Amino acid sequence: MTTLVWDYKQEYENEREDILDAVDTVFRSGQLVFGPSVQGFEEEYAAYHGMRHCVSNDNGTNAIVLGLRAIGVKPGDEVITVSNTAAPTVIAIDQIGAIPVFVDINPDDYLMNTDLVEAAITERTTCIVPVHLYGQCVNLEPLKALAAKHNLTIFEDCAQSHGAKQNGVLAGTTGKAAAFSFYPTKVLGAYGDGGATITNDDEVAGNLRRLRYYGMEKQYYVVETPGHNSRLDAVHAEILRRKLTRFDGYLAARRQVAARYYEALADTDLVLPKITEGNDHVYYLYVVRHPKREQILERLLGYDIQLNVSYRWPCHTMTGFAKLGYEKGSLPVTEQLADEIFSLPMYASLDEGTQDKVISALREVLRTL
The missing domain is CATH 3.40.640.10 (Type I PLP-dependent aspartate aminotransferase-like (Major domain))
Known part of the structure; x- marks a missing residue:
């Protein structure tokens, strides 16, 4: 599956x-x-x-x-x-x-x-x-x-x-x-x-x-x-x-999933999500960053793991918003991140076995890049 x-x-x-x-x-x-x-x-x-x-x-x-x-x-x-x-x-x-x-956006959060x-x-x-x-x-x-x-x-x-x-x-x-x-x-x-x-x-x-x-x-x-x-x-x-009525439980479960990612991937060269001072993160997405993203995503498919990018195409680069007049390079941080970020599985009911499968495959891919 x-x-x-x-x-x-x-x-x-x-x-x-x-x-x-x-x-x-x-x-x-x-x-x-x-x-x-x-x-x-x-x-x-x-x-x-x-x-x-x-x-x-x-x-x-x-x-x-x-x-x-x-x-x-x-x-x-x-x-x-x-x-x-x-x-x-x-x-x-x-x-x-x-x-x-x-x-433009901050390069860290x-x-x-x-x-x-x-x-x-x-x-x-x-x-x-x-x-x-x-x-x-x-x-x-x-x-x-x-x-x-x-x-x-x-x-x-x-x-x-x-x-x-x-x-x-x-x-x-x-x-x-x-x-x-x-x-x-x-x-x-x-x-x-x-x-x-x-x-x-x-x-x-x-x-x-x-x-x-x-x-x-x-x-x-x-x-x-x-x-x-x-x-x-x-x-x-x-x-x-x-x-x-179960909402606080969803938040706790997402934070637990995030905590396992942080612990399991801390020694890799992935850039893990930074929590800005004063913020309580709810991890709608767990967004990581790597300059070889496309290679990572392609190789993860071999492990039957399909991940998303949020967002691969910044809005100012879309043809539908060309009328706004933004040229390539006008939002440099946004554009660089669009080439490097991707999301790991994140939802409240994500079980540890599935998460471990992702962690193991990701570590192996990163090790052999």
């Missing part, structure tokens, strides 16, 4: 009875759209973060699209973010007519280099989108200072950082609002697509609720502001409610 970077089947076996009960609960409720499961999840997810509002929707991309619209980002506004991210971060900015502006942000601010800049990538947080303190100085809004992309903390503060609770994805691979994942935006701002929350439901609020078919059809299915909401 091929070893993959992520697999949900063991988790499903472990939780099958509860997952099927969640599905049955929704199907018997008579409310497949919105209803008590969606409301319950929103209240519980907001409470987990100590926030006033959680507005769920159909996927993490729309959580950003609706979130940016809800906080007032308009067509033509510039939004500062990074190119080393999943393309949906940038797609969402582009989709509302705003202009993505990229800054692969997160936004906040020292470069102020130089990227222009009179058209209205928002900063820090991407809390791979499971740990961008340094938000300098961004808060810049936002106050230049009258900007911080919108956090937390698709990969459920439960991560910086100096004890949960990801998603510092900016004006924050977007989460519940795609199945995520630290908190549904059994299909899902997303949500959290905020303490009542007006933003109201905007979000209208935008996800065609722009309606008080009466069906009465559109107040043209919006989207972007609702979280009740069955996924109910599954997420159940999984939220």
Whole structure:
């Protein structure tokens, strides 16, 4: 059997009875759209973060699209973010007519280099989108200072950082609002697509609720502001409610997997993930680095191990974003890392035997490069 970077089947076996009960609960409720499961999840997810509002929707991309619209980002506004991210971060900015502006990343934690942000601010800049990538947080303190100085809004992309903390503060609770994805691979994942935006701002929350439901609020078919059809299915909401009760266990299991990697690979020439001071890493991905990545990945296939690269193609190099005008070499750290990083298997239900298979094969490949 091929070893993959992520697999949900063991988790499903472990939780099958509860997952099927969640599905049955929704199907018997008579409310497949919105209803008590969606409301319950929103209240519980907001409470987990100590926030006033959680507005769920159909996927993490729309959580950003609706979130940016809800906080007032308009067509033509510039939004500062990074190119080393999943393309949906940038797609969402582009989709509302705003202009993505990229800054480079740190060479050690692969997160936004906040020292470069102020130089990227222009009179058209209205928002900063820090991407809390791979499971740990961008340094938000300098961004808060810049936002106050230049009258900007911080919108956090937390698709990969459920439960991560910086100096004890949960990801998603510092900016004006924050977007989460519940795609199945995520630290908190549904059994299909899902997303949500959290905020303490009542007006933003109201905007979000209208935008996800065609722009309606008080009466069906009465559109107040043209919006989207972007609702979280009740069955996924109910599954997420159940999984939220086990969430701390998922985090502990991921950290245990990471600890075994650190111990087993410390004496190799792989560059292992660095935890930035003050961060509590949740290891959505366990990203390592090596200049001979392609040789390593190719040879691991011989051991029936298939690994991923997040991300092989930085957004500024994609033809879809050529209109932004970034030339090769414009983000040197991002581009170098794109040639060297890859991810080891990482999920809460990863068993030690499978992990040992990966470690053993990787050590052998590295030894014989």
